[in-house]
Amino acid sequence: MAAPRAPYACDPDRSRGRLFSEAPSRTRSAFRRDCDRVIHSTAFRRLKHKTQVFVFHEGDHYRTRLTHTLEVAQIARAVARQLGLDEDLTETLALAHDIGHPPFGHAGERALDACLEAHGGFDHNAQTLRLVTSLEHRYPEFDGLNLTWETLEGIVKHNGPLTDxxxxxxxxxxxxxxxxxITEYDRTFDLELSSFASLEAQVAAIADDIAYxxxxxDDGLRAGLFTIxxxxxxxxxxxxxxxxxxxxPGLDESRRGAELVRELISYLIGAVVGETEQRLGALLPKSAEDIRRCGRKLVAFRADAAEAEAGIKAFLWQHMYRHERVMRVMVEAECLVTDLFARYQRAPEDLPPEWLPPEGAEPESEGEQARRIGNFIAGMTDRFAITEHIRLFDSTPELR
Incomplete structure (x- = not known):
């Protein structure tokens, strides 16, 4: 059963608005409209062919960035419902949280970060902001999706303040x-980088941890990297x-694993709701602004659950993320992304025409060119990155 709307929930009728003024929708709240725009974006669709842990061709039943994102959204809405928060804003932030990820998961991010080291590096949260504020081209009156301030704040600050x-x-x-x-956009539309984000954003962030x-x-068991x-x-x-x-007794391994995953999700959701309610009860916030100014994170695991969750992360790090089979593929994926970046720098004519500077434009600086190439590669799916590498190079790793 949903809790009544809490006084500290974000209220779409009191949103700080959008960078470009738009008439309100007659049928949708401001946050529901944001959510719909994310779902219909090109960047969101590309998540279906982006790696979570296993590259797309390794099996149909492993998570992709898209299926992971949908699971995050389901968990986030469940927590938001129990805490009386705005479910539409929470869902928006859950659905948007990974759209800035490049191909091949964290391996692709590491590669792009290294390629862009001299030009500010690569950060997937900053890339998400860039996508929803400039790189999506769907509307006649503005670039990006023109999302509300609350959504942009949550995209940037869901893990906490960025500055003091x-x-x-x-x-x-x-x-x-x-x-x-982030700093560039913040000068245009102040996201208050030194404050905490809304509870809706904090819920989306912890739902990400629970989901993965x-x-x-589940995926590690399916892949045979470890057993129950x-x-x-x-x-x-x-x-x-x-x-x-x-x-x-005697339950088959597949159902045994599925039941474990279900129990784990229920336990972690309960631990988050209980701890967060306790912290809210001590603070007694009366508005979303009270949440932003309280000086600490409020959505968190109970202490014993936090210890258990850290243990799960450590187990997965040792038995899955650092497994020889996974590491071999990810090392090859990093090399593939690095190859593409170097090739486009050396031969920019290999980029699609729409990713070249307009004819007659002022010459780009080295940094501007590098960031443009980074934006192009970050938008690739796994399969498109592989196809591009095959097109441009004599030998391409199989990533198996």
Whole structure:
């Protein structure tokens, strides 16, 4: 059952609006309209052929970026419903959170970051912002999707503030600075980089963790990288497996694994809702602005669940993400992306005409050219990147 709308939920009727003024929809809230625009975007459709962990041709039943994103959205809405938050905004942020990812998952991101090191690097959150504010070309009156301030804020800050009050980068950006794409846009439409994001954004972020912990266990079992009995090394999953085996003796491995994943998702959702309600009860926020100014993250796992979740991440890191089979493919994928970037720099005429500077335009700087090439590669699906490599090179890795 859905909780009544909480006073600290984002209210679409009180949105800070869009960069380009538009008449409100007669049938949809501002946040529902954002969600629909994300779903209908080209970048969202491309997620169906982008790697989560396994490259697309390794099997039809492994997660892709698209199926992962849909699972994140389902979990995020379930949490938002229990906390009385705006489900449309939460869903929008869940659906948009990965559209900036390049082909081949984190391997592609590492490769592009290295290629762009001299020009600000590559960050998938900054790329998501760039897509929804400039690279999508669907509307006659503006580039991008012209999303609300609340959605843009959530895209950029769902993991927490990017700067302190003085503007100094913090967290993951403390060493190399806030990505160029974010700082550039922030000067146009101030996203208040030093504050926390809405609860809806925080829910979308933690739903991402829940989803990939659970479905990477499912995919790892399916791929034979580890067994259900291997998961008994962790107290939480050991207890769940024992309970499942007690309820369903002799259950086949496929259903046994599916039941474990279901139990794990339910447990983690409950741990998030319980902890978040406790933190909200201590703070007693009266508005979404109170959430932004409270100075700390409010959506979180209960302490014991946080420890268990960290254990799952460590298990998956050792048994899946660093598995020789996965690592071999990802190393080859990094090389493929690096090859493409170098080729387009050396021979820009190999780019599609629409990705070349307009005829008669001022000459680009080296940085502008590099970022344009990065934008093109980041938008590729796995299969298109492979096809391009085959077109431009004599030898292409099989990625198997």
């Amino acid at each position: 009050a003085s503007g100094a980068p913090v967290g993951r950006y403390a060493t190399h600075g806030v990505p160029f794409g 912990n659970a479905h990477d266990i 009995d291997d998961l008994k090394a962790m107290p939480l999953t050991q207890g769940m497996i024992a309970e499942i085996d007690g309820r369903y």
